[in-house]
Amino acid sequence: MATQRRNQKRRPARSASIIEPKPRILVVCEGQVTEVEYVQSFCDWCKNPLVHVSIVNAAGVPLTLVKRARQERDNAEEQAKSQADEFLRYERVFCVFDIDDHPHVPEAKQLARDNGLEVAISNPCFDLWLLLHLRESPGMLHRHAVQSLLAQLMPAKRKHVDFEKLSPGYEAAFARAERLDADAVAVGEHGRNPTTGVYRLTAAIKGTRQSGPAPWKMEQEEDSRRKARAAEQAAWTQAEREQTSDLEGGRRTEHEELAD
8 A cells, every 4th residue: 555655656747738729610601401501510520629610590691690790709709808718709700691682792791801700602502512512613503503403413301411422522612612713803703603602611610721812802802903903994094085185285276377
């Protein structure tokens, strides 16, 4: 017994480890089935222990959804302060919604930018992101056509996600979505049909691949290019007017001299 006690005393003391808070990601979804099932299944599939994901579903139309996301983020900030617990803060907040025929989409995007929120928008609908797991982009289509294509390739109960069938095509879907985004930006049509920003959300959850520039940065760059083109065109127009005015003035002077 004495020997056992001596051995226990000789054991080195454990060093106190500092627990780092996991980055918390808040995902606020427009729908209550498809988007939520996909995000939850993706989290279970990629098994990233370094990220904690919270999901809020059925948040409403885009503008209402962004307001809800801002409120959830702010509530978490207040709790973190009041409880002195950094674990409660959200490091990133994603708003997941479709273009569909929703009103006030530009206002929703602007509100998200102004409040440091990220958007994962699908045009025309979230089903495009699912479809990209199974095939290349079908091109510009109405959401009903996209949903019909998806149903042909992945028959399932309405709106429910068969993630086991989708998961083998994730990397292909990521590359296809990234390429669609780049092509749209290259021609100054960021967010056009067909594009989807869900790949940025999955990259954040997976934590192993950069998700590219934030959409608001791309839009800012696009706005800058558009303004530069407009300014250049205005300068050319003004120069042409001045040149025309000078020519007309010269003709009048010449005519007056001849008349004298």
